[in-house]
Amino acid sequence: MTPVIFLDKIEKRYESGSVVTEVLKGVSFSIFPGELVSIMGPSGAGKSTLLYILGCLARPSAGQYKLDGVDVGKLSDEELSRLRNAKLGFVFQSFHLIPQYTALENVLLPTVYRRGRKQEKKRDIEKAKELLNLVGLEARYHYRPGELSGGQKQRVAIARALMNDPEVILADEPTGNLDSHQSDEIVRLLLDLNERGRTIIMVTHDPEVGRQARRMITIRDGLIQSDVPCS
Amino acid sequence: MFIKILKVSLKDSLKHPLFTVLMMVGIVVSIFSMTTIVAIGEGTKMEIIQALKGFGFGGDVMMVAAGGGRIFRHRPSKVKSLTVADAEALKQLPFVKAVAPRQGMRRYVVHFRGRSFHTRILGVTPSFLTVGDYQIDMGQALGQQDLRDHRKVCLLGKTVAEELFPGNRAAALGQFIQIGKFFFRVKGILAEKGQLGRFDMDDRILIPLTTASTLFIRDTYLHAISVKLSDAKDIAAYQRIVRAFLRKRHHLHPDEPDDFRVVTSLDVVQIVNRSSRELTTLLVRIMIISLLVSGIIIMNVMLAAISERKVEIGIKRALGASRRDILSQFLFEAVWLSLIGSLVGVGIGMLAAYFLKNTIPVSLTWRPLYMAVGFGILVGAVSGAFPAYRAGQVDPIRAILGGRQ
Numbered sequence: 001m002t003p004v005i006f007l008d009k010i011e012k013r014y015e016s017g018s019v020v021t022e023v024l025k026g027v028s029f030s031i032f033p034g035e036l037v038s039i040m041g042p043s044g045a046g047k048s049t050l051l052y053i054l055g056c057l058a059r060p061s062a063g064q065y066k067l068d069g070v071d072v073g074k075l076s077d078e079e080l081s082r083l084r085n086a087k088l089g090f091v092f093q094s095f096h097l098i099p100q101y102t103a104l105e106n107v108l109l110p111t112v113y114r115r116g117r118k119q120e121k122k123r124d125i126e127k128a129k130e131l132l133n134l135v136g137l138e139a140r141y142h143y144r145p146g147e148l149s150g151g152q153k154q155r156v157a158i159a160r161a162l163m164n165d166p167e168v169i170l171a172d173e174p175t176g177n178l179d180s181h182q183s184d185e186i187v188r189l190l191l192d193l194n195e196r197g198r199t200i201i202m203v204t205h206d207p208e209v210g211r212q213a214r215r216m217i218t219i220r221d222g223l224i225q226s227d228v229p230c231s
Numbered sequence: 232m233f234i235k236i237l238k239v240s241l242k243d244s245l246k247h248p249l250f251t252v253l254m255m256v257g258i259v260v261s262i263f264s265m266t267t268i269v270a271i272g273e274g275t276k277m278e279i280i281q282a283l284k285g286f287g288f289g290g291d292v293m294m295v296a297a298g299g300g301r302i303f304r305h306r307p308s309k310v311k312s313l314t315v316a317d318a319e320a321l322k323q324l325p326f327v328k329a330v331a332p333r334q335g336m337r338r339y340v341v342h343f344r345g346r347s348f349h350t351r352i353l354g355v356t357p358s359f360l361t362v363g364d365y366q367i368d369m370g371q372a373l374g375q376q377d378l379r380d381h382r383k384v385c386l387l388g389k390t391v392a393e394e395l396f397p398g399n400r401a402a403a404l405g406q407f408i409q410i411g412k413f414f415f416r417v418k419g420i421l422a423e424k425g426q427l428g429r430f431d432m433d434d435r436i437l438i439p440l441t442t443a444s445t446l447f448i449r450d451t452y453l454h455a456i457s458v459k460l461s462d463a464k465d466i467a468a469y470q471r472i473v474r475a476f477l478r479k480r481h482h483l484h485p486d487e488p489d490d491f492r493v494v495t496s497l498d499v500v501q502i503v504n505r506s507s508r509e510l511t512t513l514l515v516r517i518m519i520i521s522l523l524v525s526g527i528i529i530m531n532v533m534l535a536a537i538s539e540r541k542v543e544i545g546i547k548r549a550l551g552a553s554r555r556d557i558l559s560q561f562l563f564e565a566v567w568l569s570l571i572g573s574l575v576g577v578g579i580g581m582l583a584a585y586f587l588k589n590t591i592p593v594s595l596t597w598r599p600l601y602m603a604v605g606f607g608i609l610v611g612a613v614s615g616a617f618p619a620y621r622a623g624q625v626d627p628i629r630a631i632l633g634g635r636q
Binding site: 052 | 235236242544552556628
């Protein structure tokens with residue numbers, strides 16, 4: 001089986017003036033379809049940077065990254081954007097729904113930037129509704145983010161991440177802004193999605209959440225400290 | 232893709248009404264003022280041309296005025312070059328249908344039973360009425376008898392009649408009014424001619440030319456001769472012929488300048504056009520400045536909007552928007568807002584012009600609409616370019632993480 005994500009000696013440096021900060025110092029791993037991986041580590045360890053490299057929003061300073069067999073390093077902004085749109089779904093700590101859009105409009109947003117496929121608005125709307133049903137928001141299609149609780153917002157965000165049937169869902173501290181009850185619900189939802197075959201990578205510093213994954217990669221000082229399966 | 236981004240741009244700007252309105256304000260105002268100015272400018276021009284026709288400057292009339300130099304002067308010339316004999320001689324030209332010599336455009340105080348009024352006195356021949364397209368409202372026109380006998384009779388313009396005989400112009404007929412030191416019998420009242428710009432065409436009294444020569448001017452030299460042509464086909468050629476004809480009659484040496492002017496409707500139109508061109512040049516300058524200001528407003532409001540909407544940009548980038556998608560969205564936004572703004576401006580401007588119609592001359596044409604569409608797109612595209620580029624350059628990670636990292 002080919003890995004959906006293949007990282008080889010990924011490095012990331014930030015330069016500001018003469019100060020060079022090395023955030024990642026050579027990270028290598030592969031993730032296969034259907035995995036649920038948590039990336040753990042203390043703040044500043046470089047886990048978010050790693051996630052955004054995985055998400056094709058940042059480019060590594062060195063090393064090779066193949067997403068679904070495609071070498072990302074050689075792609076233009078346009079191609080990277082297309083790749084993000086088609087293969088990746090994002091879930092953020094602060095939900096990042098567009099406040100002026102309804103839940104349904106937020107879920108539909110990835111279809112705006114979808115290339116190549118014919119515009120099928122009706123089918124997209126049907127699908128967005130199904131996804132909102134799936135995350136338990138069947139009665140909230142036309143609510144705006146301001147009218148939803150934190151847990152509900154994160155469900156909308158998850159539905160949005162699923163909209164274009166991505167290969168991988170990337171979640172950056174998905175429970176970071178939620179109370180323990182809502183946090184449990186979101187984790188359960190992610191586990192459920194993984195059961196249905198979704199590949200999920202989630203960054204967290206909450207060990208409770210991290211342990212729920214099938215595999216746990218711990219980053220410290222820009223290097224992988226451990227990469228172990230969870231029970 | 233193009234359509235989708237355009238739709239998103241429309242949708243998003245409607246969801247940020249404050250920015251949308253702020254962006255449009257400048258262009259609305261500047262296109263509004265442009266529309267009104269163009270309407271007034273065109274209206275004035277049309278009115279001048281219209282009025283000049285009423286003044287006796289239809290296509291088939293030319294005027295020979297005493298004294299050389301500029302075509303239009305404020306005061307009648309004191310040059311004593313034009314005579315009744317010139318007028319009579321002009322009649323021999325094959326294309327001349329009628330001539331109307333006249334004297335004096337000078338103001339006198341006229342009295343009637345304690346009422347007085349300051350007005351222009353013109354010494355004319357009976358043909359003046361036909362050449363100048365005057366109608367008699369009441370009473371009779373001037374006749375050859377009046378001219379031959381130097382009679383002290385007069386025709387009143389409507390304004391004069393109303394001033395001296397308020398409420399009942401008809402009462403003027405047969406009455407004696409005092410012009411300067413002399414009493415004149417009112418023989419007729421002229422039909423209304425209206426305004427030539429701010430110049431009241433009804434503020435005048437016509438008296439026989441011969442009477443004017445003996446009583447007022449004390450000389451027989453003419454101030455002008457209106458010439459009615461048989462047709463308006465080749466005015467420029469007729470003008471040349473008349474000029475050559477009069478130069479010969481006046482025995483002018485080739486080096487000497489003309490001591491008269493031959494003015495045709497073409498010259499008038501040319502002058503009106505020239506002044507309207509000047510107006511247009513001025514207008515264009517004002518437009519450029521005001522569009523520049525609207526452009527700056529759009530640019531600044533957009534830059535503010537973009538920094539406000541950074542997170543939104545970051546989210547869209549994460550969800551698959553490329554830099555170009557973001558740039559296009561904001562560029563579209565600038566263009567269509569500017570376009571809508573200028574259309575709104577034209578709308579208000581046309582409405583304003585429509586309501587001004589009764590106070591000042593306006594002309595509603597399609598021209599401002601075309602200009603507005605053009606300028607709207609141009610200003611939007613130019614002023615939106617930089618902010619849109621900036622929006623495309625927003626770092627998605629920084630936007631998404633906000634203050635977190």
